[in-house]
Amino acid sequence: MNFFEKLQKIDRRWIYLILAISIFLPLxxxxxxxxxxxxxxxxxxxxxxxxxxxxxxxxxxxNRAFLMSIMHDASTMPELFPMExxxxxxxxxxxxxxxxxxxxxxxxxxxxxxxxxxxEEFATRExxxxxxxxxxxxxxxxxxxxxLYLAMILGMGEDIANAIEIDAEGRQLSSLPAMTNIRxxxxxxxxxxxxxxxxxxxxxxxxRSRFGTNVAVGVTAVSAAxxxxxxxxxxxxxxxxxxxxxxxxxxxxxxxxxxxxEFSREILRAEMDNPKFALTNDNIPYNFKQARIxxxxxxxxxxxxIVFILIGNIGYFVQKYKQKQEVQ
Amino acid sequence: xxRTIPLIIVITLCFLFAAHTFIPHKISQxxxxxxxxxxxxxxxxxxxxxxxxxxxxxxxxxxxxTPNWHYSIVTLxxxxxxxxxxxxxxxxxxxxYMWIFRNVQMPMxxxxxxxxxxxxxxxxxxAFRARSAEATxxxxxxxxxxxxxxxxxxxxFGEGILDVTQWILDVPNLASKRGIALGVGLGMVATSLRIMxxxxxxxxxxxx
Numbered sequence: 001m002n003f004f005e006k007l008q009k010i011d012r013r014w015i016y017l018i019l020a021i022s023i024f025l026p027l028x029x030x031x032x033x034x035x036x037x038x039x040x041x042x043x044x045x046x047x048x049x050x051x052x053x054x055x056x057x058x059x060x061x062x063n064r065a066f067l068m069s070i071m072h073d074a075s076t077m078p079e080l081f082p083m084e085x086x087x088x089x090x091x092x093x094x095x096x097x098x099x100x101x102x103x104x105x106x107x108x109x110x111x112x113x114x115x116x117x118x119x120e121e122f123a124t125r126e127x128x129x130x131x132x133x134x135x136x137x138x139x140x141x142x143x144x145x146x147x148l149y150l151a152m153i154l155g156m157g158e159d160i161a162n163a164i165e166i167d168a169e170g171r172q173l174s175s176l177p178a179m180t181n182i183r184x185x186x187x188x189x190x191x192x193x194x195x196x197x198x199x200x201x202x203x204x205x206x207x208r209s210r211f212g213t214n215v216a217v218g219v220t221a222v223s224a225a226x227x228x229x230x231x232x233x234x235x236x237x238x239x240x241x242x243x244x245x246x247x248x249x250x251x252x253x254x255x256x257x258x259x260x261x262e263f264s265r266e267i268l269r270a271e272m273d274n275p276k277f278a279l280t281n282d283n284i285p286y287n288f289k290q291a292r293i294x295x296x297x298x299x300x301x302x303x304x305x306i307v308f309i310l311i312g313n314i315g316y317f318v319q320k321y322k323q324k325q326e327v328q
Numbered sequence: 329x330x331r332t333i334p335l336i337i338v339i340t341l342c343f344l345f346a347a348h349t350f351i352p353h354k355i356s357q358x359x360x361x362x363x364x365x366x367x368x369x370x371x372x373x374x375x376x377x378x379x380x381x382x383x384x385x386x387x388x389x390x391x392x393x394t395p396n397w398h399y400s401i402v403t404l405x406x407x408x409x410x411x412x413x414x415x416x417x418x419x420x421x422x423x424x425y426m427w428i429f430r431n432v433q434m435p436m437x438x439x440x441x442x443x444x445x446x447x448x449x450x451x452x453x454x455a456f457r458a459r460s461a462e463a464t465x466x467x468x469x470x471x472x473x474x475x476x477x478x479x480x481x482x483x484x485f486g487e488g489i490l491d492v493t494q495w496i497l498d499v500p501n502l503a504s505k506r507g508i509a510l511g512v513g514l515g516m517v518a519t520s521l522r523i524m525x526x527x528x529x530x531x532x533x534x535x536x
Contacts, residue, residue, distance in 0.1 A: 012450045019449045033479040036490060074429075109419065109429040116421055147371030151364045193534055221477070228502040244477055297482035301445065306471055308453035310386030313467075316457050 002024045004178075004322075007315040015308065022304050026296035032278045033296055037268065041248040042229055044238025046263050047190055048087065049256070052094040060136060063181035065097035069203070070114075073106040076196040076220050080112065081293035082246035083218040084194055086253050088118045089288060094258040097178050099153075099188065101141040101164070108143040108168070115140060121285050132141035134169065135176040142168025153202055157185050157211040185211040194218040199227050204235045218245065243298055246291035247289050251277070254284065330531050338531075342524040382407065469496055 045102025053062035067088065072080050091098040100111045115138065123128045134140065144152060155163025160182065161173040166306050173179055182188055191203050191213055199217040207213040217227060230236040240249055254277050256263050271277060277284075279292055281306045286293075384394045386400035413424040420426065458464040475481030476493025522528035 010453075012454070014451055015450050016446045023445070034483065035479060036387050036482055036487070036491075038494070075441040077434065077438055078441070085416060106429075106433065109426060112421060113430075114424075146372045147374050147377060148367060151367045153533060154360075225497065225501050226505060228497055229506045232498070232502060243476075273434075295479055298452045299478035301449075302478045303480060305449050306474055307469065308449060309456050309471065312453045312456065314456055318446040 004315040004318045008319060009028060009310060019304060022300045026300050027293060029292045030279050031296060032280055033292070033293070034272055035247050035251040035292055035300065037248040037252060038241075038245075040236075040239040040241065040244050041252070042190065042238075042263070044240065045090070045249060045252045045256075047214060047216070047237055048090055048096065048192075049094060049263060051190070053096075053097045057097045059095035059097070060177050061180055062095075062097065063187045063190045065099060065178070065182050065189055066192065067099045069191055069193040069195075070100060070102045070107045070111050071104055071193055071195040073104060073112075074110065077110065078294070079220045079243045079246065080194045080196070080218055081110065082241045082243065082294065084110075085118055085248060085287055085290065086246060086249040087192060087218075088114060088138075090249070090253045090257045092118060092130065092137060093260075095137070097182065098138045099141055100138070100180075102143050103146045103149045105143055106184055108249075111140055111142070117287055119216075121287055125285075131140065135167070135171065136178055139172075139173065139176055139178045140168040143259075150202060150206065154210070155204050157207065157213075158190070160188060162182055185213040186223060188213075190214045190247045192216045192218060195223075196220045197223060199223055199239075200230065200236055204230060204279065208235055216240075243291050243294050247295045250289060250291050254288065334532060335529065336525060339524060339526055343518075346524070365394070379407070469500075472496060 008326065035040060040324050048066060051064040051066055052241065053059045053064070054244060061071040070084065088098065090096070102111060102114070103107055115132075115134075121130045122132055144164070161243065164173050167173055167176065185207060189212075191207060193200050193203055193215070195217065196219070200215050201218045202211070203215045208215050216236055218240040219227060219242070223240035224239065224245075226237050227241075231239055240246060252263065252268075255261070255268060255271050261267065275281060279289055279296075332488050338444065346362055383404065389397045389400040392405075397439060410425065410428055413428060417425060419425040458467050458471075472489065473493050473496055474483060476489045481489055519528060523531070
């Protein structure tokens with residue numbers, strides 16, 4: 001058996017081992033890498049940022065909010081959870097009211113985990129610590145029975161407090177300060193759905209077409225290609241595509257929301273190599289840069305898979321050439 | 329009778345909901361509110377039905393000792409223990425329910441999804457071959473998009489690769505996805521019409 005035949009018949013466990021090492025090392029030893037943002041991510045960031053209350057307004061009285069629909073379980077956490085952390089951080093940095101909901105039982109603890117993680121980071125940070133309060137800065141609508149999915153999406157178009165009734169802590173929605181001046185989709189005019197399958201479907205069909213609600217999605221990379229038709233038509237105003245989307249959003253929040261600046265591509269480009277926003281900067285908590293660290297591992301994995309494809313094809317063509325020569 | 333009554337209910341409601349969508353009248357809205365009340369009342373029973381069905385199904389497997397019946401024990405213990413933990417101690421941070429979620433469900437779920445990367449790597453090596461012109465185009469597009477999706481790819485080939493990747497996603501990918509979506513949409517409309525007109529009856533189940 002020659003070298004190329006051996007290459008073709010290599011035990012797949014070697015491939016698994018090499019891949020595992022190539023993923024583990026960048027996660028264990030983070031290095032700096034550039035994060036380039038894409039339009040769908042920027043659109044979502046800018047839409048959420050536009051919901052921030054003006055400087056002289058009490059955030060509780062502001063009549064703008066957005067909803068995070070968490071429609072995934074723990075299996076897709078590595079890609080979707082960093083997105084949720086980044087979006088929540090954005091909301092809390094800019095005093096934007098945010099609501100969360102799920103119709104999947106196993107997603108309910110994920111919402112608690114995401115909110116508590118970001119709250120803890122805000123409460124314990126050295127610079128400008130902030131207490132984030134349930135019912136004031138955010139409301140977790142909690143888990144709702146899947147059979148009520150459609151009824152609630154449509155019901156929120158009339159009256160959110162009436163359609164949802166109580167939050168995850170059993171409080172009447174109408175009694176919560178965060179619901180001040182928020183009645184229906186006119187005020188809660190953005191829904192971001194985080195999901196590993198059928199992204200945004202019911203929200204586009206019912207909330208978007210009937211009430212004009214803005215809809216965006218955070219999806220696993222494997223589902224991202226399905227979403228482009230809706231992005232092009234404007235049915236979706238933005239998209240976070242896989243870990244890459246999460247990394248882009250993290251970067252935008254780090255550069256703009258955390259430093260209280262408006263979005264600008266010029267600033268983003270100028271700050272590309274600023275050590276203040278680098279991954280090796282220990283002042284940035286791990287939870288707020290985990291997607292970017294993950295992208296390093298993904299970089300190495302992509303390169304490795306491309307190398308595998310090339311080696312596999314070289315072996316295939318050499319073997320094919322030899323077989324042809326033998327026949328002649 | 330067992331098929332006729334459900335058929336009448338389905339056809340009537342299909343036309344009523346279609347009418348509700350296009351008629352913004354108070355009667356239409358009242359009808360919809362009435363429907364929402366019914367859904368709220370009926371929905372919790374579906375959870376009970378689901379738990380009953382799952383318990384009966386797995387209990388039967390255990391009793392009959394069908395192949396892999398041991399997994400049914402794990403399923404039932406997991407179901408009832410997790411539910412009991414939630415009912416007794418609540419679902420907040422620091423409770424047994426959350427412990428189960430963090431230490432059992434999260435790592436198991438993430439492990440299952442992570443296995444995908446290993447299968448993709450192995451499949452890419454063993455099966456992704458430029459055997460024909462179409463396969464070569466697919467292979468090249470895949471390589472360009474993979475480079476364009478990661479920071480190291482942009483550092484290797486410059487920002488131009490971002491534009492090429494975006495073009496692939498925005499033009500050929502979008503065109504094919506839209507074609508599929510239109511096909512699926514037309515299929516859904518046709519199936520809906522068949523159900524509304526009583527032509528399609530397979531959802532009623534087989535037999536008499």
